[in-house]
Amino acid sequence: MNSIFYCKIISLCNKTLEVFPLEVLLLSANLPELPSKEELLRHATFTFLVDGISRACSHQLVRHRPASYSQQSQRYVAMKNFPFVEPETVRGVKVELEGKEMGFKELMELVGKFYEGLVEKGVPKEDARFVLPNACTTRIVFTMNGEELVHFLRLRTCSRAQWEIREVAVEMLKILREKFPGLFDGVGPNCYYLGYCTEGKKTCGRPEEVRELFRNLK
Numbered sequence: 001m002n003s004i005f006y007c008k009i010i011s012l013c014n015k016t017l018e019v020f021p022l023e024v025l026l027l028s029a030n031l032p033e034l035p036s037k038e039e040l041l042r043h044a045t046f047t048f049l050v051d052g053i054s055r056a057c058s059h060q061l062v063r064h065r066p067a068s069y070s071q072q073s074q075r076y077v078a079m080k081n082f083p084f085v086e087p088e089t090v091r092g093v094k095v096e097l098e099g100k101e102m103g104f105k106e107l108m109e110l111v112g113k114f115y116e117g118l119v120e121k122g123v124p125k126e127d128a129r130f131v132l133p134n135a136c137t138t139r140i141v142f143t144m145n146g147e148e149l150v151h152f153l154r155l156r157t158c159s160r161a162q163w164e165i166r167e168v169a170v171e172m173l174k175i176l177r178e179k180f181p182g183l184f185d186g187v188g189p190n191c192y193y194l195g196y197c198t199e200g201k202k203t204c205g206r207p208e209e210v211r212e213l214f215r216n217l218k
């Protein structure tokens, strides 16, 4: 089976960004006909597009080594009015800076202006980007084989994973379950996949609740 489920014209460079919410698309999946699920997962490949995640999140994603990545360039893409992810916990929080109460958005605007100022003064984008924060959004395309994908999902759907990459992993899993229920219905965090938690002292302590969540995930 070789399918393109979604089609979207993407440009990983030379594109001025607009603000958009998190988007997770399965661009393609190649599943050879093989007798066992294990072999099928070893040889199957899945290509995802993830758009609107923070650089903090993409940094965690690319730590997964057996995969190929193409990420939007900050060397060539103008980050004018750069879009950013605002964690819920910082919403409404003000910090006094240089005698002025400042919120997260205001600081991002300030950084954006500084970045633009540098570019206007002739600083190359590849150097001006040094002022850009982890919150800055990015777009990334990646391909994993089925084995690595399951490994990734087991780690990153777990409550221990950071909230943003967990959100991405859960969205990926929802898509995979819809398209390939036989392969992915049993996939989720280790407490669901293996039937027991592997996190030791760092366990969330709610395995039953989490298992129930992943049994019913659609």
Ligand SMILES: Cc1cc2nc3c(=O)[nH]c(=O)nc-3n(C[C@H](O)[C@H](O)[C@H](O)COP(=O)(O)OP(=O)(O)OC[C@H]3O[C@@H](n4cnc5c(N)ncnc54)[C@H](O)[C@@H]3O)c2cc1C
Residues within 6 Å of the ligand: 063, 064, 065, 066, 148, 151, 152, 155, 156, 160, 161, 162
């Ligand atoms: C909850 C959580 C917290 C984390 N916190 C931190 C942190 O504080 N600091 C930090 O630096 N990182 C952190 N990480 C990232 C973590 O250290 C790994 O970089 C990430 O999980 C990817 O590595 P991996 O071994 O899981 O699997 P992958 O890189 O996805 O590889 C999958 C498997 O392939 C095999 N493999 C891959 N590459 C090789 C190789 N070169 N040689 C041999 N075998 C290989 C291994 O069996 C590996 O388990 C965290 C991850 C999680 C899930």
